[in-house]
Amino acid sequence: xxxxxxxxxxxxxxxxxxxxxxxxxxxxxxxxxxxxxxxxxxxxxxxxxxxxxxxxxxxxxxxxxxxxxxxxxxxxxxxxxxxxxxxxxxxxxxxxxxxxxxxxxxxxxxxxxx
Amino acid sequence: xxxxxxxxxxxxxxxxxxxxxxxxxxxxxxxxxxxxxxxxxxxxxxxxxxxxxxxxxxxxxxxxxxxxxxxxxxxxxxxxxxxxxxxxxxxxxxxxxxxxxxxxxxxxxxxxxxxxxxxxxxxxxxxxxxxxxxxxxxxxxxxxxxxxxxxxxxxxxxxxxxxxxxxxxxxxxxxxxxxxxxxxxxxxxxxxxxxxxxxxxxxxxxxxxxxxxxxxxxxxxx
Numbered sequence: 001x002x003x004x005x006x007x008x009x010x011x012x013x014x015x016x017x018x019x020x021x022x023x024x025x026x027x028x029x030x031x032x033x034x035x036x037x038x039x040x041x042x043x044x045x046x047x048x049x050x051x052x053x054x055x056x057x058x059x060x061x062x063x064x065x066x067x068x069x070x071x072x073x074x075x076x077x078x079x080x081x082x083x084x085x086x087x088x089x090x091x092x093x094x095x096x097x098x099x100x101x102x103x104x105x106x107x108x109x110x111x112x113x114x
Numbered sequence: 115x116x117x118x119x120x121x122x123x124x125x126x127x128x129x130x131x132x133x134x135x136x137x138x139x140x141x142x143x144x145x146x147x148x149x150x151x152x153x154x155x156x157x158x159x160x161x162x163x164x165x166x167x168x169x170x171x172x173x174x175x176x177x178x179x180x181x182x183x184x185x186x187x188x189x190x191x192x193x194x195x196x197x198x199x200x201x202x203x204x205x206x207x208x209x210x211x212x213x214x215x216x217x218x219x220x221x222x223x224x225x226x227x228x229x230x231x232x233x234x235x236x237x238x239x240x241x242x243x244x245x246x247x248x249x250x251x252x253x254x255x256x257x258x259x260x261x262x263x264x265x266x267x268x269x270x271x272x273x274x275x276x277x278x279x280x281x282x283x284x285x286x287x288x289x290x291x292x293x294x295x296x297x298x299x300x301x302x303x304x305x306x307x308x309x310x311x312x313x314x315x316x317x318x319x320x321x322x323x324x325x326x327x328x329x330x331x332x333x334x335x336x
Contacts, residue, residue, distance in 0.1 A: 002206050002238045009124045017120055026115065030124065035267040037241040068270075083266050086303055095305050098270055104124040111116045 006038060006104060007046035011056055013106050018055050023111035027060040033101030034065050034083075066102035073097060128242060131210030135217060135245025139228070143335040146228045148244050150268055151252035153234030156278040158186045159314040160252065161229055165193040167317075167324050172331055175225045177216045179208040179233045186231065196220055207239040208232050214245075226331050236261070240268040247334065248273035255279040259292045262299035270303040274310065276323065281313040 010030065018025050032038050040063045051057050067080035072088035073095045079088055087094045123129065139146045149157050165174050176197040178186045181204060190197035198216040200208060213230060230246060232239040251272040253261050256279065262269040269275065277296060282289055293311060300307055308326060312319035
């Protein structure tokens with residue numbers, strides 16, 4: 001249940017931006033790598049719970065999962081790794097270097113306008 | 115409605131601590147391994163045997179992560195190695211900040227190798243960098259041979275896979291466990307992963323594992 005910790009960090013990041021722009025946030029877009037072990041439903045649930053009574057109450061979260069990237073050791077091709085059958089789409093090699101997973105990012109916030 | 119691009123890392127606080135830990139360990143030329151597995155896979159038993167086997171050759175310290183109790187720290191201390199306990203009080207993984215404060219409690223100048231035994235959990239700890247050099251995943255025979263396929267993240271990110279409790283594979287084995295399936299599935303996502311089948315109970319496979327440790331300690335900062 002580390003989504004609660006992620007939700008807390010997310011809440012403070014959004015509140016910080018809200019104070020900067022002096023506006024009420026309505027929605028936020030976040031992104032993360034597929035290996036990040038963040039479940040979208042759990043994160044939304046945790047966020048909803050801790051956002052109650054703050055400026056972020058009711059903020060809708062949208063989560064985009066970034067594919068896992070690999071680099072083929074045979075032909076150097078960068079490609080999105082399919083977990084069920086990982087291989088280079090260009091040369092078919094199964095020898096590749098997994099790239100670091102995309103970090104959890106707060107990408108975008110939508111604010112209410114008067 | 116007004117849209118604002120933010121582009122800010124959400125777990126940057128953890129990452130900053132992880133970087134700080136990593137620099138600190140490099141300054142002291144210490145190899146640091148973050149050990150991750152399900153509860154009951156035998157992490158602590160692997161550690162006590164590893165420490166005993168490498169006594170006089172490599173100086174090892176341990177950071178123990180558990181939700182409650184210092185049972186594991188007490189077990190490590192019986193080997194004579196220094197150990198520090200972190201209790202997460204419910205949290206499912208160790209954070210880099212917790213490791214940072216634990217590092218301050220170990221006799222750093224006297225160590226070559228630090229094991230961080232993470233909270234028993236095959237999912238969450240894989241997402242939190244602690245400043246380690248490598249992750250080590252432990253899978254024990256009774257857990258089943260389908261775990262690399264079901265929990266790919268930790269097998270994809272680890273440098274080493276220890277398959278523990280292989281003494282249970284001796285015929286007539288009480289468990290159905292296809293060790294080749296584990297190796298194939300783990301290597302599908304992580305071709306370079308080092309795999310050591312071991313039994314922390316009998317000591318089988320420990321020569322190869324300890325040899326890898328000795329080599330890694332020697333090569334890391336040379």
